[in-house]
Amino acid sequence: MTALGFLYPGHSAEDDYPRMEQLLDSDIRLHVVHTDIGEDAHRVDALLEMGSAARLTAGVEELRLTGAEAVVWACTSGSFVFGWDGAHDQVRALARSAGLPASSTSFAFAHAVRELGVERVAVAATYPEDVALHFSAFLKAAGAEVVAMRGSGIITAAEVGTWGWDEVLALARAGDHPDADAVLLPDTALHTAAHIQPLEADLGKPVLTANQVTVWEALRLASRRVNAPALGTLFTKEPVVQIRDR
Template structure:
């Protein structure tokens, strides 16, 4: 049995984690602890406060009690807004507080892009345009070439959490770019676990989504690989063929 711990901000799409646990169909548990988000706003100042060390540290004891072997800060925006170096410092602090290997969703995207062996990516973000550009800058610092960035202008995670399959597919299609080798959907407040195969068939290329890559990153931290086709190319590295 492997337990991977996730610190999840507030309540939006946390039900992706039990769904992913089911799709992994293995001896892997994904306990989730909710952090206090303060103000629910996709604004840089609010996101910096959301990702403050004290807010993250408050949840680690519960994850340790759940038997977590690694911990992931399951939030993209409240990690990449700290910048490349600041996000590293955030993760180092989390690892010290938890006494466990630690990472965040932002680094999960960077590592997943590398795992897929792609260079050029498109970003389909729920965020306002200025926040989406912070994610693009983070990816560029990780060595990726960002060929397209599209923000959707949604200010709150609560609103993002109401989106269904049609909205997710429409956003991904609108952000895709002919030169992009993969499309990234960076918001953990967005329900995507059930839609990854549809997204990849629709776009004909790998799609990385926030909760999907967060779980993959947790597995990477504990040196486990799981073959799970329903979670997309990242969990199979198979060729995607457009329908």
């Protein structure tokens, strides 16, 4: 059995993880440990505090007890707001604290884009536009070309967690662009585990969502590959590039 650990901020779409565990249909267990988010706000100062070392470290001991082989900070905005170098510092500190291979959802997106071999992406974000711009800058630092970026102005993860299929589909369609090779939905507060296949069918291209890439990244850290068509192209495509940080 492979046990994977996730530090998840607060409570919004954490039920995506047991759903994905079922869809993986394998000897893989996904263990979610909740971190204290402080203020629930898609605002840079609040996100920097949410992703602080003290808040992440507080959840590490509980995570260790799960027997996890790797840990991912399951938060996009609470990692990319630190910038490319700062996000590296964040996961290095997490790895030292946990004594495990570690990453974050922001790096999961960067690695997943390379895995698919795509260069041009569109970002369909729930965040206010100023926060979404930080994600675009992170992707550009990772070597991706962001051909379109849409922010939705949603301030709290709690509100995002109430969105269903209709809102997710509308977000993906609004954020897509004819020149984009893939569409990225970067909020782990957004329920997407049940929607990836129909989103890809509707848009006619790969769709990467925050909780999906987070689980894929944990599997990557544990050197596991799982074919799970319900979780989209990312979970069915053979690797086309070597995954490495720049």
